Amino acid sequence: MTDLTTRIGSLTLANPIMPASGTFSAELGEVFDLSCLGALVTKTVTEARRGGNPTPRVCEIEGGMLNSIGIPSKGIDAFLRDQVPLWRDVGAPLVVSISADTAEDFARAAEKMTVPGVAAIEANISCPNIEADGHAFAMLPDTTFEAIARIRAATHLPLWAKLSPNTGVLREVARAAEAAGADALVTTNTALGLAIDVRTRRPKLGNVTGGISGPALKPLALRMTWQAASSVAIPVIGCGGIATRDDVLEFLIAGASAVQVGTATFRSPALMPRLIREIEEWCDAQGVARLADLVGSLAPADPAPHDLVPEPQS
Amino acid sequence: MTDLTTRIGSLTLANPIMPASGTFSAELGEVFDLSCLGALVTKTVTEARRGGNPTPRVCEIEGGMLNSIGIPSKGIDAFLRDQVPLWRDVGAPLVVSISADTAEDFARAAEKMTVPGVAAIEANISCPNIEADGHAFAMLPDTTFEAIARIRAATHLPLWAKLSPNTGVLREVARAAEAAGADALVTTNTALGLAIDVRTRRPKLGNVTGGISGPALKPLALRMTWQAASSVAIPVIGCGGIATRDDVLEFLIAGASAVQVGTATFRSPALMPRLIREIEEWCDAQGVARLADLVGSLAPADPAPHDLVPEPQS
Amino acid sequence: MTPKVHEALVEVVSNDAANADYRLLHLAAPDHILDCKPGQFFQILCPETGAERPFLRRPMSIYGWDRAQGRLSFLYKVSGAGTRALAGLRPGDRIDVLGPLGRGFTLAPDWRRLLVLARGVGLATLAPLAAEAQRRGLALTAICSARTPELALSLDRFRAHGAEVRLVTDSDGTSDPARVRALIEDEIAGPGVDAVFTCGSRRLTSLLQEIAARHGLPGQIAMEQQMACGLGMCQCCVRPFRRDGRIVHDRVCREGPVFPLAEAIPEAAA
């Protein structure tokens, strides 16, 4: 039997499957027993109460969806009071996603969240839906460094930095997060997209643009996972469009030590436990002794012998 | 009958439909009469002969494909000799796409291409497949400015700058291209992606990563078209995942003055003339007198009355 | 929490046109997904066809269910990608449904006479109330509004469950607010009404809110909103409600789809 455990810094997860922030809540426990998951990742919480974006907040695209939920939040105090105790019984490690407008606020939020029952903090420095035009800390290395360094100083909990696919400098951002003390990276959040209702000539979302998620995002997120994993020494957690066993394997092979499943849960709420089973079966069948042997096992491309000769076709 | 003509700087196109560079060649004339197109855009040409990337050069993804063709080219001299005369009879304006490794080489290529029969130059400053890790001039405003300014000085032909979806600073890049003298922008080239064959654990492409195109790219390209059009005064040409009449309309409404159709032609080679017909029929039915009335006609989002109240849900 | 919402692959028994706009889908359903309440819904994974690739599930009110026979039914209006895909289902095909979901209608033990006011697809949502009323021995009057008599749905369903049906239509001018108001006031003044029920149509909601408030009648309303998860996880389906003097945002899939009538904020005209 394959050893499915995976190490994310000082944290050891029973298996590599966990939900993506914002696509998961306790209600999923009505569909399956959540204790089977490698970890539990909450919807992003902000320190103060805040509303979300105007509706409509979701629409379909080819192979996926756009969302502009924003970060509606009841605030950290309500979270600590109502949510943290609720998760204690489930067993799987609780990862709390936080967001803030400044590095300082991020630090304060992290400090507040540093309580028994919280296993790690995921810093959502990449939400494209709260800042105008998709701007976020994770767009640039220096703002990433600042936010992560401030959070690092404020908590001893394992710290995950969730990166953005909207940046043109992913490797630099990844290295900045590592240098600032992140224990792991999550690649990635949603990519900023737009959809228009041709009949009304209005944007399909109340917030105009929204984040692309689902299978349409996968090749981009997989490329970024591979780039991040080959740029830093800390573990990378893959996220983006994962919906099948082979999707999970692609991310692991590209260098992810674990993966997050988001949008696919909306189509198949019982998907995560099925993926755990299927990954285990596949590893057994392939004789993979430890999941860790798969991580980053990407082989070089296998070019046909003469294809490297740089000659134009006739 | 709707006036389908559209102005791209000093050039007036009979209609807004043209092929995207690299997805079109004279062979398509075996499927339909190419003279119906708004313009003809060639595969990118480089000054010197060069080979392309190792095979496999394409693979499927959900809702699209990855390509890592690279820019195999027989060189500008062969192009001027063999290709330019060939297109003279077709009638539609010939737009020549060029690429180079330095701004200086770009300028020399543009100068050489400034010959009768060439109606405009499209500067492919955004190919993700020729530089390691997807780097390209269009990733940053300053490199964009330099390349476009040098080309501008070297030719009097209308100059289109083809932008990249891989940048995190699209508006700044768009403004840099405008400031450097571009007559139009094309948004966008392919986004860099990765796909892995789980069985062999190898990348599916010989060049490891490749460019995402097809419907999976559409929401990203549409967002960038809208951002570019609202950042500059010069016309923007939309490109990315266009496969239906409504796709064309979305780009026009978002601010594109014309569109390029790429990958969709691989699935439906006769698509472009069909789109011209369907756009004309739609405009007639909707009472749109001039195509230009559609361009940039995006209405504001229509939030439900109380949705703007920033209150958290219970 | 013990699992109680189930994803099930169920077989299509029939899928026929109910009238020019609507179709009725009967499914052979396993017992464990049939513990339903009127007003609840399922999230249906509409099939991918050559022409349609609906990505998100579509919420559909439970139109009927029968545990003894293992039947589950939906009434839908063919409008966009998802419902066009549903329209192509043939007996023997299978589809994936998730449910039952949401909070349905609640009936207070002391209510004796119910009044339902519905139009369009809302009739699908409200029809199961008639069966429940009959089971509990309550009287129910259904005022059913439609463009034309041919487009009125579920009249037989209501009648079969002992409801009194009043059909009002645009074509004969009986559906305008003044006439409908008179009908309702007659009902209240005459046999009497203990509670009112409606769906999300703006005009009917405003009308019924006003009448119910004036008479101090309790009311319930079934609302709609775009959904992604249907389970309460994604926060996309919120709507504003008036509660305790302020505006709150509730999730239609979780706190709803049935809400207290007095709290509803009718949608702006499209």
Place this chain on the structure above:
Amino acid sequence: MTPKVHEALVEVVSNDAANADYRLLHLAAPDHILDCKPGQFFQILCPETGAERPFLRRPMSIYGWDRAQGRLSFLYKVSGAGTRALAGLRPGDRIDVLGPLGRGFTLAPDWRRLLVLARGVGLATLAPLAAEAQRRGLALTAICSARTPELALSLDRFRAHGAEVRLVTDSDGTSDPARVRALIEDEIAGPGVDAVFTCGSRRLTSLLQEIAARHGLPGQIAMEQQMACGLGMCQCCVRPFRRDGRIVHDRVCREGPVFPLAEAIPEAAA
């Protein structure tokens, strides 16, 4: 250029298993897409099914065509997304095909005796040569290689067109290079051979290249490569060839799929 390649929506006449691995697809095709040559191919838009969403068209060699009857046939091996989707086609379904495409086999006027060496799906590509040879009154010997006799395809097709068939199989040990070499040499030494034809299998290509070179025989080979457009536009389907002492890259869809045997560079073992 006058249009000569056509996209057509054609009806499935039958789609049955030819053996455990292969299926035979017969289509009712309009005359304007039936001006075909042996060795040419079509780009097939495989249907989207619930399970499979093949995005790119799939190149398929023309296995047979009949202008009088309006028939077009393909022989395919069920392996990935596209062919799994094809396997689900039922009579009466419609699919979109684009073609005919590429350069097929050419027969010099002075050739009298042809030798075909084929294995696997290559038999589908080479089978139409037998009909063409018969039409021109040429003799044709087909050495057909397969894992087992049951998996050998098209033997009847070859025989029906008057070809001499030699079956060699892995299961009885007759398909190893030495034995096949002996068969070919016998054919050359005996009745004589004017030209040889094969498909892209590495082992057979190397073998036949060597024999043809030694005897100064002309040869042709059908190659495969990933395709996107199939028309010559995208440059994805290039392969390297030896020509005039250097390596050139040709498009399999345009300059091929049939190339001079001597120019081919056999694929590296997978």
